[in-house]
Amino acid sequence: EAPLARAAAQGEVATVAKGGFEGFSTIFCNLFAVWLALAAVAAVKRPSTFLWVESSYFTGLLGLLMFSVGITTTIDDFKACLSRPGAVAINFLSCYGIMPVLAYAIARAMGAEGAILAGMVLVGSINGGQASNLCTLIAGGDVALSVLMTTSTTLACIFMTPLICKLVLGAVVPVDAWGIVVSTIQVVLAPIFFGVGLNTVAPRFCRAVSPFTPIIGVISTVLLVGASVANCAGPIANAGLPLQIACVVLHLLGAILGFGATRLCGYDERTCRTVAIETAMKSSAFGFLLASLHFGSFNVRVPAAVSVVWMAIVGSMLAVYWQGKPPRD
Numbered sequence: 001e002a003p004l005a006r007a008a009a010q011g012e013v014a015t016v017a018k019g020g021f022e023g024f025s026t027i028f029c030n031l032f033a034v035w036l037a038l039a040a041v042a043a044v045k046r047p048s049t050f051l052w053v054e055s056s057y058f059t060g061l062l063g064l065l066m067f068s069v070g071i072t073t074t075i076d077d078f079k080a081c082l083s084r085p086g087a088v089a090i091n092f093l094s095c096y097g098i099m100p101v102l103a104y105a106i107a108r109a110m111g112a113e114g115a116i117l118a119g120m121v122l123v124g125s126i127n128g129g130q131a132s133n134l135c136t137l138i139a140g141g142d143v144a145l146s147v148l149m150t151t152s153t154t155l156a157c158i159f160m161t162p163l164i165c166k167l168v169l170g171a172v173v174p175v176d177a178w179g180i181v182v183s184t185i186q187v188v189l190a191p192i193f194f195g196v197g198l199n200t201v202a203p204r205f206c207r208a209v210s211p212f213t214p215i216i217g218v219i220s221t222v223l224l225v226g227a228s229v230a231n232c233a234g235p236i237a238n239a240g241l242p243l244q245i246a247c248v249v250l251h252l253l254g255a256i257l258g259f260g261a262t263r264l265c266g267y268d269e270r271t272c273r274t275v276a277i278e279t280a281m282k283s284s285a286f287g288f289l290l291a292s293l294h295f296g297s298f299n300v301r302v303p304a305a306v307s308v309v310w311m312a313i314v315g316s317m318l319a320v321y322w323q324g325k326p327p328r329d
Contacts (some may be wrong), residue, residue, distance in 0.1 A: 022211045029138055029214045030323065032221075032316035039222045040309040043229035044237050053227035061220045062130050062187035068217040069133045069143055070195020073205050076084060077144035078196070084145065087262065087271050091128075091149040094258045094279040096160045099250070100124040102257070104168060106250055110242045118169050118295060119303035120246065123287045125164035127157035130187060131224070132281035133318035134217040138156045141274035147192055149278045154188065155181065155184060161290070171295070225312045228285045232305035235298075247307045251314040255280035269327040273318075281315040284308040 042049045053061075055115030073245075103124025107117045128150045136146035153160075165171050199206040229236060251274075262272040284307035291301035 023216055025211045029218055030320050032135075032138065032218050032320055033313050035218065035222050036225055036309075036312045036316055039226035040313075043226045044233045047230040047233045050223070050230040051216075051227035053223050053230075055227075055231075058224065058227070059183075059186055061224050063191040064133060064225075065130060065217050065220040066147075067191040067195045068190055068220070069137055069147070070192035070212040071199055071213055072137060073143050073147070073192070073196050073211055074199055075196060077142075078148070081142070081145045081148050084271065086265065086269075087145060087267055087275060088149055088152055090262050090265060090267075091258070091275045091278050092152060092156065093124070094254070094261060094275060095128055095153045095282075096125065096164065098257050098261070099254050099279065099282065100164050102170065102254060104248055106246050106253075110246050112243075112246070115297040115299035116166075116243065116303060117295075118171065119287075119291060119300040120250070121168050122165060122291055122295075122300065123247075123282060123284060123303050123307045124250065125161050125168075126287045126290070127153040127161070127283050128278050129220045129281045129283040129285075129311065132278050132315060134214070134221060135277050135315045136274050136283065138214060138271065138316075138319035139277060139322035141277060141322075142270055145189070145271065146274050146278060147273070151188055152272070152280050153278075154283070157286075158178065193243050221312065221316075224285075225308060228288070228308045229305075232288060232308075235263040235302040236309065239302055243303060243306055244310070247303065247310040248314065251280045251282070251307070255314065255318055268329045270298050273319065273322055273327070277315055277318055280318065281311050282307065284311050 004061075027093050039050070063240035100121060103120045104117075107120035112120060130150060133143060133146045137143050180265060255276040259272045259276035262270075262275040267275075284304050288308065291304050295301070
């Protein structure tokens with residue numbers, strides 16, 4: 001009986017420890033927006049805090065972020081997504097229809113012209129960001145669907161981003177098409193499917209480590225945002241309040257319109273949450289890179305630099321808000 005009693009006691013301790021860690025994980029992830037805000041302030045005030053995160057680390061951190069999402073996903077989740085191609089189409093239209101128009105309208109409303117107007121339109125016309133998959137996981141959305149949406153808009157930006165910039169701004173923005181394809185494979189598809197494969201062959205192990213995965217994703221995202229902000233701390237610090245407000249409104253209103261459009265088409269709340277987060281969270285760091293490479297005016301990159309911060313904060317706040325509200329349907 002003594003060995004049985006000891007085994008039972010050890011089992012109880014393990015259960016308590018696991019429950020305690022899951023509680024810590026929940027609290028830590030609920031403070032996602034706070035960690036991002038603190039990282040952004042630190043990166044602006046003291047860029048050296050995050051400048052050690054070199055650009056060569058970005059692929060690894062993004063891959064780790066996507067792996068932390070993929071390990072919670074199964075092949076059946078992706079099969080289920082194939083029955084809802086309409087949801088992917090709605091997100092595509094939201095990303096490359098609603099957001100560019102919204103960005104242009106907000107920029108005009110704030111009286112922006114020239115370089116700042118061009119920068120806002122560029123932010124509105126880029127693909128969805130990888131951090132949206134983590135926020136979808138935290139929000140109780142459809143992670144597999146989120147990955148498909150991110151992949152579709154990322155590959156489509158090869159032609160959609162230059163096309164929108166040409167139509168709206170009259171500017172031709174060259175994009176490294178093959179580079180985008182390779183990056184998508186490296187930072188989205190490969191780590192996601194490695195995680196899915198591990199979940200398929202070792203589901204018990206994946207369930208055991210699942211409490212750790214959101215923490216890994218949050219830390220990776222905080223490092224990525226901090227490093228991106230640190231590399232453009234000057235433009236962010238010098239950006240006026242109207243531009244800060246414009247970026248907040250762009251990402252928040254994009255989420256609301258994305259949610260509403262999906263709801264109007266009759267989809268369940270879980271799918272609506274997924275599209276809302278995907279629409280709100282743009283790959284602003286990629287927009288900053290395009291502005292740096294292909295626009296003559298330095299100020300074109302300022303909206304993207306500001307958007308890096310507010311995109312992540314808006315997305316994480318939505319994720320935490322929805323985490324405490326189970327879908328009603």
